[in-house]
Amino acid sequence: MKSPIQNKILTVFIPVSDIEQAASWYCKILGLPADGEVLFGHLYILPMQGAGIVLDSKIYSPEVVFKAPVVQFATDDIEQSYAYMKSLGVRLVTGIENGHWFNFTDPDGNLLMVCK
Secondary structure, three states: OOOOOOOOOOEEEEEOOOHHHHHHHHHHHHOOOOOOOOEOOOEEEEOOOOOEEEEEOOOOOHHHOOOOOOOEEEOOOHHHHHHHHHHOOOEEOOOOEOOOEEEEEOOOOOEEEEEO
16 A cells, blocks of 8 residues: 655744744844744744744743754855854854754753754
8 A cells, every 4th residue: 555644844843942932043143034933922934945843932941942953944054054153152052063064952941953
């Protein structure tokens, strides 16, 4: 039987403690306008290319933050991306590894990655 489930990711949900603060922070690091609407009091949809990201304060608890990077943001210039994040005061968890990637956390401690 052929699977009816597509090999396509639609959306990743990221647990955040403060939806408005998180929306502002993610929009800032991604260079997006922070003019979206908070839906149902706990959801913010980031306007992404490819798979979507939804910030969700309803699913947040300190025990469910991402301890491994489940989101990998793309860049063409890893050095410039690292310097940019550093200039914003983002908590950088690693340096640039193998010339291709680095990890950082959002304000809630979710581990994320930038990769070339």
